[in-house]
Amino acid sequence: MDIGCNDGRLTLTMASKFGSASMLGLDIDASLIKQACRALHRARATAREKRLQLMKPQHWQHNHAPQSMSARRKAASAACQALSNTHFQAGDAVEHGGSVGSLDLVTCFSVTKWVHLNQGDEGLMAMFRAVHTLLAPGGCFVLEPQPWRSYRNASKKKVREAAGYKRLEELEFLPEHFPKALTDIGLLYRRQLRSPDSSAGFDRPIYLFTKG
Numbered sequence: 001m002d003i004g005c006n007d008g009r010l011t012l013t014m015a016s017k018f019g020s021a022s023m024l025g026l027d028i029d030a031s032l033i034k035q036a037c038r039a040l041h042r043a044r045a046t047a048r049e050k051r052l053q054l055m056k057p058q059h060w061q062h063n064h065a066p067q068s069m070s071a072r073r074k075a076a077s078a079a080c081q082a083l084s085n086t087h088f089q090a091g092d093a094v095e096h097g098g099s100v101g102s103l104d105l106v107t108c109f110s111v112t113k114w115v116h117l118n119q120g121d122e123g124l125m126a127m128f129r130a131v132h133t134l135l136a137p138g139g140c141f142v143l144e145p146q147p148w149r150s151y152r153n154a155s156k157k158k159v160r161e162a163a164g165y166k167r168l169e170e171l172e173f174l175p176e177h178f179p180k181a182l183t184d185i186g187l188l189y190r191r192q193l194r195s196p197d198s199s200a201g202f203d204r205p206i207y208l209f210t211k212g
Helices: 009-018 030-055 057-063 067-083 112-134 148-156 160-161 177-182
Strands: 021-028 088-091 103-109 135-144 187-195 206-211
Touching: 009 021, 009 030, 009 067, 009 088, 009 177, 009 206, 021 030, 057 148, 067 088, 103 112, 112 135, 112 148, 112 177, 135 177, 177 187, 177 206
Parallel strands: 021 088, 103 135
Antiparallel strands: 135 206, 187 206
16 A cells, blocks of 8 residues: 555556555545546556567567566566556545555655644554554555655645644654654564665655564
């Protein structure tokens, strides 16, 4: 499950690259889910076309060694299968209602701030507890929290105030507290991951946790 999947681009990349058995992109914004569903339709068509091209004998005979072509075919087939088992849904992770211990991996990239500003400290903790419940033993949680400075920037926008966001002084649960809070509810901290592309504004820590 990819919590806060936005328009689905990252979700689709993960599903196709890693050949996931199933993938659910979840976002509370129904308009973004519509965009994600359109992107999924295009991605499936592109993956099918790529697989068909790789199956043509004239393609691999003139362009690739047999061993290389075999690997490319397998990857293309895996991507098609993964995308056929990828879906998007509008909703809240806390209210998702998935089966206990049903997920091997949950990702949450650049989402915690919005949950936090909308639902406060308890709302964010409720999401963390839901992740713990949904993960299977040994399952992984990959978390990229936004830094506190980005909260300040968001809180300055009048549109955010009109949307009923929490005031910063109401929040006591800071991003640096998240790893301990997650270990307190039963997840095991493994390590901090690094992105190979630390572009401006996205050089944030990414944490890996597992369920014991």
